Amino acid sequence: MRWLRDPLLVVEGLTMRFGGLVAVRDLAFSVGRGDITSLIGPNGAGKTTVFNCITGFYKPTSGLMVLSTDGPIQSQAVADLTASSRRFVCRDDKIGGGGLFLLERMPDFEITRRARVARTFQNIRLFVGMTVLENLVVAQHTALMHASGWSLVGLVGAQSYKQAEASAVDVARYWLDRIGLTHRADDAAGALPYGDQRRLEIARAMCTDPVLLCLDEPAAGLNPRESLALNELLRAIRDEHGTSILLIEHDMSVVMEISDHVIVLEYGIKISDGTPDSVKNDPRVIAAYLGVEDEEVAEAEAEVGL
Amino acid sequence: MSAGSQGGLPPAASQHSLTEIIKDAGLWALVTLGLCFPLIAFRTEQNLSLQTALEPRPLLVLLTVAVVFVGRLLWRLYAHPSRPRRVLFPPLDLSEHRRRYGPRIGLALLLLFPVLALAFAGQGGAIKWINNFGVQILIYIMLAWGLNIVVGLAGLLDLGYVAFYAVGAYTYAIIAAYVIPATVPMLGPWAFWICLPLAGILAAFWGMLLGFPVLRLRGDYLAIVTLAFGEIIRLVLINWVALTNGSAGIQTPYITFFGLPFTSRSGQTTFSETFGLSGSPTLHRAIFLYYVVLALALLVAFVTQRMRRLPVGRAWEALREDEIACRALGINTVNTKLTAFAMGAMFGGLAGCIFGASQSLVSPRSFEFMESATILAIVVLGGMGSLLGIAIAAVAIIGGIELLRELDWLKAVFGSGFDPTQYRMLIFGLAMVLMMVWRPRGLIAAREPSISLNEAKAISSAHVKEGHG
Incomplete structure (x- = not known):
């Protein structure tokens, strides 16, 4: 129950309305620091909408989303920040420095840059015309932009920028090695097979040095072997890099295997929240996925192993 | 049967x-x-x-x-339809060898061009060759390289690029013809060198100004608004008579050799007197102008190549590939677009300043939509993003149009009423259609990666996106 003891992200009263449609209604949940949290639910439950709100692609109609990269969230600090007109407080006002962030007030690029939330997309969004390496270097834009002195220092060919670029390549090389794509570093990202593209997108998101990695259906379209490798990769990201993961996934083998915490949405409302085991046995979840109880459901349950 | x-x-x-x-x-x-x-x-x-x-x-x-x-x-x-179709234009071979020596040979040719023109065309003919071909083509290369940043790298379709060219030219015309003589006449001979940075800065400023309202537009909508912007600038130039002298244009002073005029107006020592050179001062001016444009064009190329390897340049290309992914990676797309507009506009402004100094008259007629279209055609024909391809396309298009003027002997064939320049749009259109059939992504369509781990491989245009605003 780390998500209650030491949450990294606390979402309260999140509502997203598109005209007359309420995609997410009064949603509250927490993401534990160092947890793999899964967001599941039937199609159209509002999972991706929640992602888009967290990463700033949508401005939520109402709600509070607090993320702390600087130790446990203190309710007093949150109250102070909410009362002020600021979007965040940083310990040493440096980009990437620890701080407390109100995500609903921040624009999307700032959420990645300052609050260090990275994401992938349901339909892979790589820079297909750039090489695999370039994809990973672009992801380190913020750090490199600093090193290049907003291009002025870099334009004159300063040594400091060259070093920064070399270390960016080192980071990229590390992730290429992690996802087993070193031999394809100089190929166009669009030339990679689907499974490699999925992993590259995760590596690219990791190159932004996130504290929270949001993955939108990372296992979609993967074969069982690739799916297994993905589980390993996600565990390694959590254990070795201390990056918490928020996951949307339909593949229950992935969800139940690696999640520490599962949140179930249906029609924009949270219907269950807890450990994988407790969620698995929650009658409301079973009803949401399989309809009401009857003999056929019992058979189907046995089939999918619920 | x-x-x-x-x-x-x-x-x-x-x-x-x-x-x-x-x-x-x-x-x-x-x-x-x-x-x-x-x-x-x-x-x-x-x-x-x-x-x-x-x-x-x-x-x-x-x-x-x-x-x-x-x-x-x-x-x-x-005809034998079963015979495999001959590839008329095989992809340009960008092997290591050619990639290394191609630009060097091109550079040597560019540096030697005035000498070659003198050798082959004599003093009288060389002026025409250097001005009409050399300087003009180089100005268009600069313009196309500038537009390449906006269209080729950042993927923002700009149909009003000529506006920044006009800003640069009018900056030179107004400051050199009105402001300096009225305030500090002693700076007169230095007008070009004072105006050059100002033209760049002002054009960049206007680029940002255009950038702000169109930030949220994409694709066709962006194209329409930029087109309108180009026309607005031209109409302002025509109608703001007090500042720009309207359609009549502004008489501009010629460029000087770092303060030394080539042709004396009021008894100043001229360039040829100082260095004891014989020959036409007009020729000296043409050669000097040529090298100034060449130096600036090379500067533009150098800066562009450097920028491509800087985070901002990579962000431009990433923006062309996928704007939403950019935002998810912490890239401020607003600033990135504005820097692209500003850089592109700045190069356009520099080219405009040179244009002003190379002509005796700057008038709104030089900045019509056709110019924007020509520059865009050069970029598209050359292969978006490729500096070398764009340079070749500029030589082909601008040089080709100029060459049509030289085809007087055709009158002997088609009769004295035949004017080859009248057919330039037809030929231009035909060339574009053929290009679209054979090389739809331009002369050099493959993209050069900005960084590589082992060996740099050109990226096929099949993967590279064209950008949609």
Whole structure:
């Protein structure tokens, strides 16, 4: 129950309305620091909408989303920040420095840059015309932009920028090695097979040095072997890099295997929240996925192993 | 009856029966007849009572239809459709060898161009070659390289690029012709060098100003708004007579050799006197101007290549590939777009300043939409993003249009009323159509990666996106 003891992200009263449609209604949940949290639910439950709100692609109609990269969230600090007109407080006002962030007030690029939330997309969004390496270097834009002195220092060919670029390549090389794509570093990202593209997108998101990695259906379209490798990769990201993961996934083998915490949405409302085991046995979840109880459901349950 | 059974016919015809081939040729003839009707079947003429009369030309129509019918018949009978299509323009070979030496040879040619022009065309002819070909082409190369940042790298379709060219030219014209003589006349000879950075800065400023309102627009909408912006600037230049002297334009002073005028107006020592050179001062000025443009063009190329390897340049290309992914990676797309607009506009402004200094008159007629279209055509034809391809395309298009002026001997063939320059749009259009058929992504379509781990491999244009605003 780390998500209650030491949450990294606390979402309260999140509502997203598109005209007359309420995609997410009064949603509250927490993401534990160092947890793999899964967001599941039937199609159209509002999972991706929640992602888009967290990463700033949508401005939520109402709600509070607090993320702390600087130790446990203190309710007093949150109250102070909410009362002020600021979007965040940083310990040493440096980009990437620890701080407390109100995500609903921040624009999307700032959420990645300052609050260090990275994401992938349901339909892979790589820079297909750039090489695999370039994809990973672009992801380190913020750090490199600093090193290049907003291009002025870099334009004159300063040594400091060259070093920064070399270390960016080192980071990229590390992730290429992690996802087993070193031999394809100089190929166009669009030339990679689907499974490699999925992993590259995760590596690219990791190159932004996130504290929270949001993955939108990372296992979609993967074969069982690739799916297994993905589980390993996600565990390694959590254990070795201390990056918490928020996951949307339909593949229950992935969800139940690696999640520490599962949140179930249906029609924009949270219907269950807890450990994988407790969620698995929650009658409301079973009803949401399989309809009401009857003999056929019992058979189907046995089939999918619920 | 099968055509194949007749031994004399080539194998191509054997696959289809003769009746089918005749039917096909007949269809072509019919279509030609339909097309002929509005185009050549009638000729309008004024009769004696000054009324427009239609003069039918049945013989001409018949002849055209017959030619098409026979031509199609022969084509079907003797052409060999089974033969693999010859690749007319194989992809440019960008092997290590050519990549290394190609630009060097090009650079050497550029540096030696005035010397070559002098050697081959003599003093009188060299001025024309250096001004009309050298300087003009280099200005267009600069412009196209500037637009390449906006369109080729950042993927933002800008149809009003000429506006920044105009800003640069008018910056020079107004400051050199009005402001400096009225305030500090002693700076007069230095006008060009004072105006050059100002033109760049002002154009960049206008680039940002245009950038702000169009930030949220994409694709066609962006193109329309930038087109309008280009026209607005031109209309302001025409109508703000107090500042710009309207359609009449502004007489501009010529460029000086770092303060030394080439032609003396008020008894100043001239360039040729100081260095004891003989020969036409106009030629000296042309050569000097040529090297100034060349230096600036090379600077633009150098800066562009450097920028591509900086985070901002990579962000431009990433923006072209996928704007939403950019935002998810912490890239401020607003700033990235604005820097692209500003950089592109700045290069346009520099080119405009040189244009102002190379002409004796700056007028709004030089900044019509056709210019924007030409510059964009150069970028598209060259291959978006490729500096070398764009340079080649600029030489082909601008040099080609200039060459048409040189084709006076064609008058001997087609009669004295024939003016080859009248056909330049036709040739231009035809060239574009052929390019779109054979090399739809431009001369050099492959993208050069900005960084590589082991060996840099050019990226096929099949992957590279064109950007949609």
